[in-house]
Amino acid sequence: MKRIIILSTLALMAIVGKAQNLKLNELEYFERQGVNILVFSNSFNGGFNDEKNSGLEIIHHGVRTIQGGAVRLNNTPEQWDLVPTMTSRKVDKEKGTIEVNLRYNDYDFDSRLVVTAKGKAVEIAVWLDKPVPEKLAGDAGFNLEFLPSQYWLKTFTMDGRLNRFPRYATSQTITRPNSEKPRQFKGFKTYDDRGTDRFVDPLPIEVGHSIVMAPDAPERMIRISSDDAELKLYDGRMLAQNGWFVLRSVLPKGKTGKVMTWTVEPHAIPDWIREPNIGFSQVGYIPNQPKVAVIELDKKDQPKATASLIRIKNDGTSETAFTGNIQNWGAYFKYNYVKFDFSSVTQPGVYYIQYGDTKTNNFLIDTHVYDKITDATTDVWVPIHMDHMYVTEGYRTWHGEPFKEGYLQAPESDHFDLHRQGPTTDTKYKPYELIPGLNVGGFFDAGDFDIETGSNINVVQNFIRAWDLFKPLRDETFVSQQQRYVDLHRPDGVPDILQFIEHGTLNLVAQAEQIGHMAQTLSNSVLDNYHHLGDAASITDGLHYDPSLKPYEVSADGKRSGTPDDMWAFTTREPALDLRAATMFAAASRVLRGYNDNLAERALTQSKRLMKEATELINQRARNPQNQMDFNWLDGFEGRDMGANKPDKKRQKLIERTRKNRETLGDMATNLQLYGATQEKQYLDNFEKQIWDALELNVAMNMQTALDAVPYMDDSYRQKLRPYVEQYNTYIRNFDTQNPYGVPIGLGNWAGVNMVLNFGIAVNYAHLYFPDIVKKDEIYRVSNWLYGCHPYHNYSFVAVVGATRPKQVFYGNNRADFSAIPGNVAPGLLFRKPDHFENFDDWPFLWGQNEGTIAGNTQYIIFGSAFKNLQK
Ligand SMILES: [Ca+2]
Ligand SMILES: [Ca+2]
Numbered sequence: 052m053k054r055i056i057i058l059s060t061l062a063l064m065a066i067v068g069k070a071q072n073l074k075l076n077e078l079e080y081f082e083r084q085g086v087n088i089l090v091f092s093n094s095f096n097g098g099f100n101d102e103k104n105s106g107l108e109i110i111h112h113g114v115r116t117i118q119g120g121a122v123r124l125n126n127t128p129e130q131w132d133l134v135p136t137m138t139s140r141k142v143d144k145e146k147g148t149i150e151v152n153l154r155y156n157d158y159d160f161d162s163r164l165v166v167t168a169k170g171k172a173v174e175i176a177v178w179l180d181k182p183v184p185e186k187l188a189g190d191a192g193f194n195l196e197f198l199p200s201q202y203w204l205k206t207f208t209m210d211g212r213l214n215r216f217p218r219y220a221t222s223q224t225i226t227r228p229n230s231e232k233p234r235q236f237k238g239f240k241t242y243d244d245r246g247t248d249r250f251v252d253p254l255p256i257e258v259g260h261s262i263v264m265a266p267d268a269p270e271r272m273i274r275i276s277s278d279d280a281e282l283k284l285y286d287g288r289m290l291a292q293n294g295w296f297v298l299r300s301v302l303p304k305g306k307t308g309k310v311m312t313w314t315v316e317p318h319a320i321p322d323w324i325r326e327p328n329i330g331f332s333q334v335g336y337i338p339n340q341p342k343v344a345v346i347e348l349d350k351k352d353q354p355k356a357t358a359s360l361i362r363i364k365n366d367g368t369s370e371t372a373f374t375g376n377i378q379n380w381g382a383y384f385k386y387n388y389v390k391f392d393f394s395s396v397t398q399p400g401v402y403y404i405q406y407g408d409t410k411t412n413n414f415l416i417d418t419h420v421y422d423k424i425t426d427a428t429t430d431v432w433v434p435i436h437m438d439h440m441y442v443t444e445g446y447r448t449w450h451g452e453p454f455k456e457g458y459l460q461a462p463e464s465d466h467f468d469l470h471r472q473g474p475t476t477d478t479k480y481k482p483y484e485l486i487p488g489l490n491v492g493g494f495f496d497a498g499d500f501d502i503e504t505g506s507n508i509n510v511v512q513n514f515i516r517a518w519d520l521f522k523p524l525r526d527e528t529f530v531s532q533q534q535r536y537v538d539l540h541r542p543d544g545v546p547d548i549l550q551f552i553e554h555g556t557l558n559l560v561a562q563a564e565q566i567g568h569m570a571q572t573l574s575n576s577v578l579d580n581y582h583h584l585g586d587a588a589s590i591t592d593g594l595h596y597d598p599s600l601k602p603y604e605v606s607a608d609g610k611r612s613g614t615p616d617d618m619w620a621f622t623t624r625e626p627a628l629d630l631r632a633a634t635m636f637a638a639a640s641r642v643l644r645g646y647n648d649n650l651a652e653r654a655l656t657q658s659k660r661l662m663k664e665a666t667e668l669i670n671q672r673a674r675n676p677q678n679q680m681d682f683n684w685l686d687g688f689e690g691r692d693m694g695a696n697k698p699d700k701k702r703q704k705l706i707e708r709t710r711k712n713r714e715t716l717g718d719m720a721t722n723l724q725l726y727g728a729t730q731e732k733q734y735l736d737n738f739e740k741q742i743w744d745a746l747e748l749n750v751a752m753n754m755q756t757a758l759d760a761v762p763y764m765d766d767s768y769r770q771k772l773r774p775y776v777e778q779y780n781t782y783i784r785n786f787d788t789q790n791p792y793g794v795p796i797g798l799g800n801w802a803g804v805n806m807v808l809n810f811g812i813a814v815n816y817a818h819l820y821f822p823d824i825v826k827k828d829e830i831y832r833v834s835n836w837l838y839g840c841h842p843y844h845n846y847s848f849v850a851v852v853g854a855t856r857p858k859q860v861f862y863g864n865n866r867a868d869f870s871a872i873p874g875n876v877a878p879g880l881l882f883r884k885p886d887h888f889e890n891f892d893d894w895p896f897l898w899g900q901n902e903g904t905i906a907g908n909t910q911y912i913i914f915g916s917a918f919k920n921l922q923k
């Protein structure tokens with residue numbers, strides 16, 4: 052009898068489960084197993100406009116395949132097209148409704164989205180209090196965007212007509228007069244109309260009232276219909292390679308009230324449970340290190356009791372090497388986490404993990420697994436990012452020599468890459484005048500091709516640090532400054548790191564000499580070549596811009612053109628940047644001495660001059676209360692990390708003293724670097740006067756600087772530092788209670804790899820100098836995370852580094868080829884509010900998760916070198 056009751060309860064639960072409707076949950080999104088519908092949990096922000104991360108979003112069986120649901124002004128919006136501001140968001144749990152007000156300030160245009168759960172579907176309604184403005188009639192519509200890589204090659208039907216999503220964009224377009232184009236961000240233009248005064252507008256692939264997408268793929272299947280509006284399906288890749296499939300309905304003219312209604316029903320696979328994600332180090336493990344896999348589980352998943360490690364033998368057969376109990380960690384955001392510790396397995400070999408029916412790919416346990424972790428970055432990624440050079444590898448040319456025409460003085464302007472040129476140039480040059488000598492050396496910023504001066508200073512410093520600490524003599528790159536030629540995998544007798552330091556210094560010294568101080572950036576003058584994908588040498592035409600010629604006209608001597616594509620130097624003076632450059636120049640001059648004496652001398656000259664001028668400027672500005680130095684970093688002390696206590700009187704005093712000391716003595720880290728470069732005692736004194744207060748205020752934030760000083764200090768410094776290192780060790784270990792992966796995890800709009808690398812470097816050095824306090828085992832936290840032990844998937848974040856499964860795609864300048872530049876380090880797990888981590892590996896275009904930067908990747912070289920060093 053009892054058994055029957057249990058069975059019938061189960062049967063009833065199964066029926067209820069199958070009939071499960073969408074519900075508005077505690078985190079304010081609509082949910083049923085397999086389907087999450089988020090309504091402006093993430094809103095558009097002004098920085099880079101459409102980041103493909105906002106509006107109405109659908110996470111479908113664990114993958115965020117749909118986003119961008121909003122009233123938009125274009126058929127297929129691009130990154131710099133206007134985005135609406137969300138002016139209010141109301142959640143009504145009783146009615147199961149989320150309502151958001153959207154506004155386009157540029158057009159004084161307001162609309163309201165009302166999203167209501169109706170069984171397994173949501174109804175999306177657009178409401179207007181005033182009709183669509185005349186200027187936007189026919190253009191404003193409701194859009195929803197679908198991730199191409201998850202929909203291409205799958206079928207769809209529109210009003211019953213059969214079709215298939217195309218792998219590549221080959222639909223049709225028309226052109227329309229520019230006057231009809233809705234304004235783009237700050238009036239920039241994403242396109243070069245070649246003098247036609249017309250823009251390209253895609254035509255729809257299909258039009259109708261009812262679409263079923265991906266009926267052939269249950270995890271992607273979705274049904275959308277509208278009685279009162281026509282659905283039009285577009286391919287956003289016609290305008291921009293990072294475009295998505297767009298379904299939209301144009302809002303009717305002259306109407307108010309509820310003007311449009313869609314019914315959207317994402318299919319849910321009955322009783323779907325997400326496949327476990329077994330996180331482990333794809334690079335492998337050395338025999339005596341801790342080896343703990345973190346397994347990410349659906350909340351509905353029942354953890355298994357055990358997991359096994361299987362050894363693949365040399366004859367091709369397998370055997371179970373170890374079976375161990377699963378330990379529960381608990382819930383972290385939307386999933387549950389368990390761990391599998393197989394540290395006891397130390398025998399070198401090829402292994403995989405078996406957990407229930409899930410098998411991982413294989414990995415090695417061996418003493419040599421970490422030996423090559425930085426090679427792809429130093430031998431391939433870094434030289435490919437050398438600006439003003441022709442870069443080749445075997446049969447392949449990565450890029451020709453870019454920007455042969457040099458750089459013009461930027462006029463007063465706002466900039467799309469978040470820079471500004473103020474009302475004065477702060478130089479002897481007139482706006483648009485050629486500043487000679489800047490097209491030499493330097494490194495491309497990231498997926499874009501500008502020289503960010505601050506990042507390039509970091510790059511040179513990172514290389515100097517790697518050189519000072521490890522003296523890497525590796526020579527795999529041929530560099531000829533005279534030929535402006537770089538060849539990968541061709542030794543030339545000079546350590547590559549020295550050549551990279553030289554290359555970075557060449558551009559930065561040229562800036563100081565030609566401009567008189569450091570530029571903020573050397574960057575594109577027009578947006579239509581900023582989003583360039585392909586050979587950097589073809590961004591500009593290589594000819595000097597001559598405004599007396601017509602656009603696209605070339606002078607008779609073939610040296611000038613009327614195309615305004617020349618890059619600009621943004622020269623507004625920032626003495627803090629000059630000071631950073633001065634510090635770096637001092638160190639560069641020390642390292643380059645004996646290799647390139649002339650450059651060493653020039654760097655030293657600029658170092659001394661900039662140091663003097665910048666210090667005077669900073670003091671002048673500090674005396675002017677309207678020009679206070681930026682002390683925002685102090686605000687970070689309150690309520691964060693170790694210093695989570697509210698500032699009491701004592702703490703308040705400490706903050707005040709820190710502020711004053713920084714004003715009079717200068718930044719402590721800069722002082723320390725200056726001491727390293729010059730050996731002048733005053734700098735070390737300035738450092739010591741500040742470090743203890745800084746540690747008192749925030750151990751976590753200042754430990755690295757404190758550790759950097761150890762080689763210069765005596766034993767009493769080390770003794771005084773001990774209690775802080777003990778506190779730091781508590782901070783390190785505390786991450787085990789904060790998340791299952793034991794590392795600091797960022798929740799910002801750019802995923803947190805830099806924070807993780809910084810943490811890794813600091814833990815390395817804390818162990819190196821205080822091995823009795825910080826144990827060697829702690830340093831594997833960061834390598835595990837980087838190489839595959841993290842949420843979402845278990846691929847290595849370093850391009851081509853990892854046993855059998857590195858990540859496939861990254862946001863580099865070859866992203867349109869769904870490729871990667873070897874050695875790139877992805878920012879990693881991007882957090883989407885309120886509970887979703889994500890790292891696409893079939894879609895490279897989200898920079899916040901997939902873009903490597905020159906400063907970050909050279910920071911990885913330090914982490915990797917330090918980490919390798921510790922294994923010896
Ligand atoms: Ca940039
Ligand atoms: Ca070399």
Ligand SMILES: [Ca+2]
Nearest residue numbers: 592593594617
């Ligand atoms: Ca040009």
